[in-house]
Amino acid sequence: MSKNEKLLHEQKEKVAELQKRKIIEVQNVSMRFRLTDDKIMSLKEFVTRKLSGKYKTSEFWALKDVSFDVYRGEVVGIIGHNGAGKSTILKVISGILKPTEGSVTCRGNIVPMLELGSGFDHDLTGRENIFLNGAILGYTEDFLKSKYDEIVAFSELGEFIDVPIRNYSSGMLMRLAFSIATVVNPQILIVDEILAVGDANFQKKSRKRMLELMSGGTTVLFVSHSLEQIREMCDRVVWLEHGQVQTVGETKEVCDAYES
């Protein structure tokens, strides 16, 4: 084999290796939202306006042609200014939003921690919600029973666990939701500003739990406004601006460019 052939062979092996490690593939994703100019008061008014051509919508592209890959075991941060499309791309990857164009391929089970507690029923107690929310996340009843004490201990809710959650503060709700969501080591964890949950003590604890998940091989994709956090925790960074990818690269390189 000549030197060139050897190099080519090595390159091909590297590409094949990377392909094998690819766990999330975001391909040319665009997301369009339709915005209405008027506040519609009733269905009758809506139908009347629609028929008379007075019902106007404008469109807004929150994401435009976004592509990037995430590899198994990586921690990837998403940064960008307000309205850049960070939360929208996480929702598209989690399957909460269907992209207008493009596709997302995920090779692993995803636990999205986006709208924490969205599966809660406020008339039920914390205990009942552990089983309800856990089932929504795909955990079996037996599994939840075996993890129940751990979830309650981590949430620090104590005897409040048997009180209907409508009496909880938002911090208490978040603590419960975070404890349920992180009770297993998911293959892919998708997190939107989670580390801002609860008081300083709980933030420290949740950061530790996240670090444990990361070191346990979980692939993590997370949005944060704190560059300090991104620098500390991420292997690579995707920088979004006005719905488009500005840069994807090594954490230091991208964060330095963003800050300058």
Ligand SMILES: Nc1ncnc2c1ncn2[C@@H]1O[C@H](COP(=O)(O)OP(=O)(O)OP(=O)(O)O)[C@@H](O)[C@H]1O
């Ligand atoms: N359901 C929706 N309908 C209409 N517009 C939306 C919707 N969701 C998001 N947008 C718009 O899409 C753009 C991107 O929103 P997104 O929440 O993804 O930004 P972000 O980068 O997470 O911002 P922030 O840092 O402020 O949280 C914003 O201009 C937002 O107003």
